[in-house]
Amino acid sequence: MKKFFTWLIKPAVLAFLGVLLLALVIWFEAPLVSYDGHYPFASETVRWTFILIFFAIWAGWLGWRWFKAWRANRALMKSVAGADEQPAAAPPPEGAAEVAQLNKRMQDAIAILKKTKTGGKGGLYQLPWYMFIGAPGSGKTTALTQSGLKFPLADALGKGAIGGVGGTRNCDWWFTDDAVLLDTAGRYTTQDSNAGADKAAWTGFLQLLKKYRRRRPINGVIVTVPLSDLLQDTDAGRQAQAQALRDRIKELHDQLGVRFPVYVLVTKCDLLGGFVEYFEGLGREERAQVWGMTFPLQDGADGDAALAAFPAEFEQLEQRLQERVLARMQQERDPHKRALIYSFPQQFAGIQDVLKRFLDDVFASNRYEREALLRGVYFSSGTQEGSPLDRVMSAMAASFGLERQALAPNAASGRSYFITNLLQQVMFPEAELAGVNHALEKRRRMLQWGSVAAIAIVFVLLGAGMITSYVRNRAYVADMEAKSAAIAKQVAALPAQGSTVQLLPVLDALRTLPGGYDDRDKGAPLSMRFGLYQGDKLGEAARIAYRKVLQDTLLPRLQQRMEDQLRRNGANSPEYLYEVLRVYLMLGDASRFDAESVAAWAALDDARNLKDASDDQKQSLAAHELALMENFRDGQAMPRLDPQLISDTRLTLARMPLEQRVYNRLKRQLMREKLPEFSPASAGGREAANVFVRKSGEPITRGVNGMFSPAGYAKFLAMSNEAVDDVEKERWVLAQQEATQAGNRDQVGQAVLRLYYDDYIAQWDALLADVSLRPFGTLEQGARITNLLSGADSPMRKFLVAASKETTLGGTKTPLAASVTAAVKGKLDAYKKKLESAMASSDDSAPAAPAKSANPVDAHFDDLHKMTAGTPSPLDQTLGMLKDVAVYLDSAAAAKRTGAPPPPGDALAKVKLEADGKPAPLGTMLKSIDSGGAGLASGSERERLNALWTAGPAQFCRQAVAGRYPIVKSAAQDVTADDFGKLFAPGGLIDDFFAKNLAQYVDMGGAQWRWRATANDGTLGIPQATLDAFQRAAKIRDAFFANGGRQASMRFDLKPVALDPAITKFVLDIDGQVLSATPGALTPASFQLPSGKGGGQVRLDVTPASAHGTLHTEGPWAWFRMLDKATVVPTAQGERYNVTFDADGRKAALELTASSVVNPFRRAVLEQFRCVDKL
Incomplete structure (x- = not known):
């Protein structure tokens, strides 16, 4: 029995039993396995094939083991017999015969071993x-x-x-x-x-x-x-x-x-x-x-x-x-x-x-x-x-x-x-x-256990995968049933008419069903495969349901919106009305239907009319609209249109000239080309931002669209034929209504070109008129700017030279017109024949010769071109005069610092004369140099100061303080601590501006500040109300920044005076500093804000607790917001205040003592302060 068990546990026998067991499983159980509705092991031939494959693998493995043992025995016997020569010293002569005899006898033994299995127990290696x-x-x-x-x-x-x-x-x-x-x-x-x-x-x-x-x-x-x-x-x-x-x-x-x-x-x-x-x-x-x-x-x-x-x-x-x-x-x-x-x-x-x-x-x-x-x-x-x-x-x-x-x-x-x-x-x-050899055995064990582990992992993963797939597919089916039932109820509850936004919950739910429309291009998740995936069946049903709901709910609403737009033709531009008619006609004509065009119009209309919808809702709606259009592409029946509405709209659109439609299409195409935009910043170089500003407030990085440039002009010429083609292809939109309006093809060409020229001139006129020099804040700044303008790397020279090039269309006169005319001639030939037939005309005259004069763009900007032409150019001579202005401003600044009289203003006078007759924007820039320099030098500074004020403190005040707490007591949004300090602190924006620019003109000796008589003789003219605002800012500075720091701070004491008998304990936590009082212990406490302990929070707790719970405020003004919840009564002493908190009728009275009579608790100065927009 022992020998039997010993034989039974041999690897070869165990492997055979394993293969035999696997064969039985394949024969009896494999036919039950299905994959995607197929039973791959149903055929006996397939099962026999797999069984034979596994037995072949077992036989191959057994043969490989035998071969390895045979090879090891053979190698060892060769080595023993001397077949493998080892580097060793030659035997001594007297032992040579004995060694030869040993070799011969061992070779004889090896020869017999090759024929006989020693003891019946295997080869020489196995003993x-x-x-x-x-x-x-x-x-x-x-x-x-x-x-x-x-x-x-x-x-x-x-x-x-x-x-x-x-x-x-x-x-x-x-x-x-x-x-x-x-x-x-x-x-x-x-x-x-x-x-x-x-x-x-x-x-x-x-x-x-x-x-x-x-x-x-x-x-x-x-x-x-x-x-x-x-x-x-x-x-x-x-x-x-x-x-x-x-x-x-x-x-x-x-x-x-x-x-x-x-x-x-x-x-x-x-x-x-x-x-x-x-x-x-x-x-x-x-x-x-x-x-x-x-x-x-x-x-x-x-x-x-x-x-x-x-x-x-x-x-x-x-x-x-x-x-x-x-x-x-x-x-x-x-x-x-x-x-x-x-x-x-x-x-x-x-x-x-x-x-x-x-x-x-x-x-x-x-x-x-x-x-x-x-x-x-x-x-x-x-x-x-x-x-x-x-x-x-x-x-x-x-x-x-x-x-x-x-x-x-x-x-x-x-x-x-x-x-x-x-x-x-x-x-x-x-x-x-x-x-055994531990290193070798370790490798063998690792290989063996690794193989076993890999097989086990494969089986475990396969089993786990099938179990997981089964569980997930069951959950998926149940989830689909539940969601489908819920969606069916939502669809039934939808109104027949209404906004498309109302459809979003239902459409989103249908679209995002697992395996549905959103997942149409996704494969089945690995965890749901193994032949059990149900998403193909349920997903197709979900996609069909989604398309049907789109057809029944979204399409009628879109069609109604189009018809509403067409009926309001007077409220819409002809160009937009044309686009609406075009996509409306597409909805009823499968041969002309373009899903992208209709979906694009729907998305644009959503952006224009669904003002209350969020961006996410609009994006979601656009996705549903595109899916609806895909339905038509897949053969969905087209809706019926209103023929009378179509006829009326075509009559209205017939009034839009053909050249306008051609030009509008060209503009849209050029916009999509994304040609480089011309801007003062890009043309003026790295110093442009220090010199130029735009009067409109637009950044100098914005300018003229690239379509209005020589490169855009060339694109316009090249794309003209295509634009005419597109208009010709869409003649079906207006049927034959426009044929009577086409006119002479030469006139159409000239008209399209004229529209482009007009737009070109208007765009460049607007930019040149909008660009100006940065206002001089000080004489020193004026000197720096004029030095830059007159230097070799002058931003003004670069900008004007670049503008001159961009407004020169190379002297082209009428080739563009001829190109457009030729395109129109070819595409509108049919129109002409019908027109001539209707008018019985036999006039075959050639098109009128194009104009010989220069194109309007070159003519309009001729003065600018002359200004920048030549070496040296007139512009160079003008900029040379600015060197004298820079010297003058430097001298005036030095004189102001020393108290000496300013130098003569001859340089400014010359610039003022030079400005007359100069083209924009040079003339206006020269005038601004004269006015800015003269104003700074002569002391008439209100405009200068106003420019400084509006560009700096006023703008920051509006952004950081206006409409915020504590300036506005009812405001929900706080002024941040840093912004409050930046504006009101000593050396802050207001204090610094006042000290540097206004203090010398103000009498601050009385209770109310007054303008000095010498400063109110018409040179400044700033209202008293403005000065009152600066005085309030100074009071805020003194109250909140007594320590001279950059952050508002305050110190005060709180003393409990009386507690309601119903209050057993009163606790006030101010930024981590606590005042605790009981009826028998009314102990005062000192506070400093900010303390750095409590994270800007104030809590008020009373025992027994209030029905409203703990009073809690937070933020940089948490203590002030807590005082707003109390009753604060000033006393005759400026530093003392009576503060009363009321918790459900139970009152706690405290005495607040500020560190100074000048303190932040007199709120009138804060609440009366308003940002000064201009001086």
């Missing part, structure tokens, strides 16, 4: 290998020859192996039924004859083992120790032999990388006096038994444990010998032999100490070497030769001074004692006890 090591003459070979093992190759090779019992030259290989035994030369162990050669041969031999038996090079090591060496060698000799054995075992560990059991075999025990006589009566079976000790094999057992157990085990052996003495003496008649038998246990006991020391020397562990696995110590005798040693009598003779009497030599008997079972029953069964 366990044991190595004998020991000193020369230690009895290794004798133990093998007298072991009683069967050597199948003995008949072929002869019983006398190379070296035989007379000594092993290097290594003898003994092949048995159960194992391969390696009998190494004794010199490999001692390495004392030729140390270098012996060590190299030993190392090479180990490498050979490791190369061809990588997993488990050896299964065990048998260390032979002759008893004669133990008894006769000196201590030094025994220690040397022990160290040699220890070194060889260590080298085996290091070189082979495995841990193996070590069996110590004490040989030549027949030299122990009485051995032969004691065991003479044993039969063959009894001599084959084991005599020795096998140490227990326990987890964690080490060599030291075995050594510690040796004395007790040895004493048990000795005790067994003692127990048998009397029986043996009774069997023996010879008195001399009886004496030897009697003394034999004592002789055996006498070797314990020396053997113990020897074992300690060989196997004692230390931290620097790998620990050997001492498996057991055994005693044997191969042949009985030599004279026994009587240690007992020798010791007694030495003690009493008697002469030592030698024992007679043993007579050779040819018997072996205690070897056969030791090998067959102790060592060979423990073949698996040896470790």
Whole structure:
């Protein structure tokens, strides 16, 4: 039974059973598997094919294993026979014959091994290998020859192996039924004859083992120790032999990388006096038994444990010998032999100490070497030769001074004692006890477990995937049922008419159904596949339902919107009305239907008319409208149109000239070209932003669209024919109504060109009139700007030269008109023929010759072109005058700083004269230089100051303060702390502007500030109300910024005065600073804001709690908002206020004491402050 189970768990058998089980599953269960409605395993042919494939895989794997084993055996046998040449020293001449004989005999053995399976247990590689090591003459070979093992190759090779019992030259290989035994030369162990050669041969031999038996090079090591060496060698000799054995075992560990059991075999025990006589009566079976000790094999057992157990085990052996003495003496008649038998246990006991020391020397562990696995110590005798040693009598003779009497030599008997079972029953069964090459085994285990894990993961993932798919598909079906029912109710509740926005919830829900319209291009999720996906069926139903609801609800509303737009034709531009009619006609004519055009119109109409809809709603609606148009593309029936409405609209549109429609189409096409825009910033260079501004407030990075440029002009010319083509293709929109309005094709061409010229001129006139110089804030700024304008890299020169180029169309006169005329001629030829027929005209005159004058654009901007033409140009001469202005402004600034009178303004006067008659924008820029410089220099500064004020503090005040709390008490949005400080703090925008520009003109000595008489003589003219606003700002500065910082702050004390009897506790937390009061403890507290502790929050808690809960405010003005919830009454003392909080009729009275009479709690100054828009 044991053999059966051993056979059953072999990998090949287990693999076969697995394949067989898989075949049964395929045959009986696979037909039940379906994928997308198909049953791939229903056919017997398919199932047989899969089964044969799996069995072929199993057979291939088995063959591969056999091939690998055969290849390993073959490689090893070649190596043993010398096929693999190893780099080694050549043998000495006297050993050449012996080496040749060894090679021949081994080759013969290999030839027989190739034909015979050793012992029926597999190849040479699969048998366990044991190595004998020991000193020369230690009895290794004798133990093998007298072991009683069967050597199948003995008949072929002869019983006398190379070296035989007379000594092993290097290594003898003994092949048995159960194992391969390696009998190494004794010199490999001692390495004392030729140390270098012996060590190299030993190392090479180990490498050979490791190369061809990588997993488990050896299964065990048998260390032979002759008893004669133990008894006769000196201590030094025994220690040397022990160290040699220890070194060889260590080298085996290091070189082979495995841990193996070590069996110590004490040989030549027949030299122990009485051995032969004691065991003479044993039969063959009894001599084959084991005599020795096998140490227990326990987890964690080490060599030291075995050594510690040796004395007790040895004493048990000795005790067994003692127990048998009397029986043996009774069997023996010879008195001399009886004496030897009697003394034999004592002789055996006498070797314990020396053997113990020897074992300690060989196997004692230390931290620097790998620990050997001492498996057991055994005693044997191969042949009985030599004279026994009587240690007992020798010791007694030495003690009493008697002469030592030698024992007679043993007579050779040819018997072996205690070897056969030791090998067959102790060592060979423990073949698996040896470790394996850990690095190799780790890789093998990782590969094996990785394969198993991969297979398991695949099966687990496959099972999990199918389970997940089933669960998700069930959930998907249930979800679709629930959502479909809910959507059906929503559709039924929709009004017949109304805004398209009302449809969004229903349409969005239908569109986003899983697997529906939004998912039409998506594949099934992996987690819902495995043949179970239901989305194809349900998704198609969802898409059909979505299209039907679009057709029934969205289409009527879109059509109604188009008809409403057409009926309001007077309220819409003709161009827009034309587009509405065009898409309306498309809805009723499948041959002319264009989904993108209709959807684009719908999206545009949504943007124009659905003002209350959010951007997200408009985007969603556009997506639904495009989906509706896709319905028509897929063959959906077109709706019926209103023919009377179409007729009326065509009559209205017939009034729009053809040239206007052509030009409008060209403009739209040019806009889509996205030609580079011309702007003052791009033309004026990097300093343009420091020089130019636009009067309209537009940024200087905006300018004239690229369609109004020479490049746009060329595009206009090239696209004219296409524009006429498009208009001709759409003649169906107006039927034949426009034919009577087409007019002469030459006039159409000229008209289209004239429309373009007019737009070109208007666009550039608007830009040139809008560009001006940045106002001079100071004389120094004016000097910097005029220096820039007059320099070699002048932004003004760059801007005007670039504008001149952009307004020069190359002198083109009428080629464009001729191009458009030719296009119109070709496309409107049919119109002309009908017109001539109707008018009975025979006039075949050629088109009128184009005008000879320059195009209107060049003519209109001729002054600008002349200004920038030539070297040097008139513009260069004008800009040269600005150098004198810059010098003048620098001198005026220096004079103002020193208090000296300003220099004469001749330079400004010259500029003023130069400005007359100059084209825009040069003339207006020169005038602004004159007025700005003169105003700064002469002291008439109101315009300058107003420009500075509106560009700086006024703008910031409107953005940061206006309409915000605490300026507006009812405002929900707070002024931020940083913005409040930036505007009102000392050195802030208002304080800095006032100090630098107005303080010198103001009398601040009274309760109300007044303009000084010298400043109110007409030079400034700023109203008193404006000055009052600056005084309020100063009061705010003094109240909130007493410490001179940039952030508003305040310090105050709060003292509880009285608590309602119904209040047991009052707690006020102001920005992390707490005032706590009870009826018996009204303790005041000091506060500073901001404190940096509470995150800008104020909380008021009363106990018992208020029905409205805790009062809570937050933000930079949290304390002021809390005071707004209380009653604050000022007292006669400016720094004191009575504050009363009311919680459901329960009142708490406090006294607030500010740190100064000038404090922020008098709110009138804040609430009366308003931003000054202009001075």
